[in-house]
Amino acid sequence: MNILVILPRWVGDLVMATPMLRAVRGHFGNRARITGVLKEHYAELLAGTDWLDDFVPYDRRGRSAAVRFPAVVRALRRRRFDTALIVPNSLSTAALAFAGGARRRVGFARHGRRLLLTDALPPRRRGWRVEPTSPTEHAMDLAVRIGVPAGSLRTELTTLVADERLADGVLGRLFPSGAAGPLVVFNDNGAFGPAKSWGAEKFAALARFVLQQRPDARVLVHCGPGDRDDARSVVTRAGNLSVQSLADEPQLPFGLAKALIRRAAVVVSSDSGPRHIAAAFNRPTIALLGPMDPRLGRSDHPSLREMRLDLPCSPCGRRECPLKHHDCMRLLSVDDVGRMMMPFLEGTLAGGSADPAEPRVASETNRPRSAG
Known part of the structure; x- marks a missing residue:
């Protein structure tokens, strides 16, 4: 067939x-x-x-x-x-x-x-x-x-040996002190549009919150090619060497994203691709939904927590806020997000251990081949 x-x-x-x-x-x-x-x-x-x-x-x-x-x-x-x-x-x-x-x-x-x-x-x-x-x-x-x-x-999803080696190198460069604390991954990818974005200031404040609770944590700001400036802004605003980003990596392949997210103790993400990559590796995830209907993104992910506000205008599903106030994301508080993620970071919730599962690493030859 x-x-x-x-x-x-x-x-x-x-x-x-x-x-x-x-x-x-x-x-x-x-x-x-x-x-x-x-x-x-x-x-x-x-x-x-x-x-x-x-x-x-x-x-x-x-x-x-x-x-x-x-x-x-x-x-x-x-x-x-x-x-x-x-x-x-x-x-x-x-x-x-x-x-x-x-x-x-x-x-x-x-x-x-x-x-x-x-x-x-x-x-x-x-x-x-x-x-x-x-x-x-x-x-x-x-x-x-x-x-x-x-x-x-x-x-x-799974990773390849080359993906894991690439992630080793990136983490070694970004966190040269060799700190072995939990890896926390932030993502505010804006490929869909600005309506999903929580903003650099909020993520920077969340990074400071995390480091107050877990000074040994490593906070990594994930980004795509079009989000490099925003990722740099989070790092600058956070003002701590334990907060780094992928913004200056010359290449941002999906294999690297998979290997880094797989290692995360917890992922905090807008409703975009990386939150689903985290789910595919069963990593504890806080999804900031804002304008999106939660029914459109659900899968069987036991370590997912969704944050959204029950506003009259939400969910609208728009790329830009039609009312110009962006309240569905703007009013999500740093303290509420921080409190929701901390039990995962401490490993106190079932399925939320700070130690990621053993990688599903596949053969380098096990790739779909182009027939085009």
Whole structure:
């Protein structure tokens, strides 16, 4: 059987699709060849797993013609797929599976794409409204449609030996004193938009709070390529050598992010990809949700704590605050976040030990290969 899986374009949603990938591979084993469609650099997130045999790089806004719609359609047609599982709800991804020649096309009947699907699943509804559904459940529903038993909704990632070595080097440079205290990871990634951001001043104050309680802690500010200045600002405002960031690292590969987050005693994050990476390694996580509906980000993560305010305007799901006050994030207090994270840091909650689990380190050869 030749199976195509069109995967999400957001890091967090991709991580939340891992239970479905695991279930499909577990059900079909070597009887199926499973090919993913995703952004090329996202394949590194799945490195170390055996769920995909290969992948076709796709980015409809990509600079290279080789990763845009026409070229990817040609690549898919050559593969003659029996079945396509279309995880995103966009019209363009359904069109990709249709034009790519997959004989069976399984997806949700959203955004006018019903006629492009052979198996158009109705979205979950409450009355006439579409019920907000976690991407984890959403993706698993697609697998169940093709006969895969519904499996655990625990997300999962792994690291490679090279990732762990890279993390060793980064931590050695940033914290040269060799301190062995708990690693605390902060993330305020703003790829979605400013509405999710808690802000550099709040994170700097939280760093000071942590170090007052645990002077031996190491606070690491995670960032993506577009967040370097904000990460530097947290470090500058915190004013302590035990607070460092990834802002000056020349490269920020996903493998490094995975290996660092895997080691964290606790992760404090806005609702963005790194919080889902933390969940995939079962690291204690404080998620600052602000404008986002908590139902859209849930997976089976026992060490997750969500912080949000019950405001009349929340959750709005907007990239920018339409009311301009940003209260859903601005009014989340440093003291409340600090008090919520400290039991994890002290290892007093079940599943919240300050000592990370042994790494799931995979062979360097266990990477999805590009078929594009």
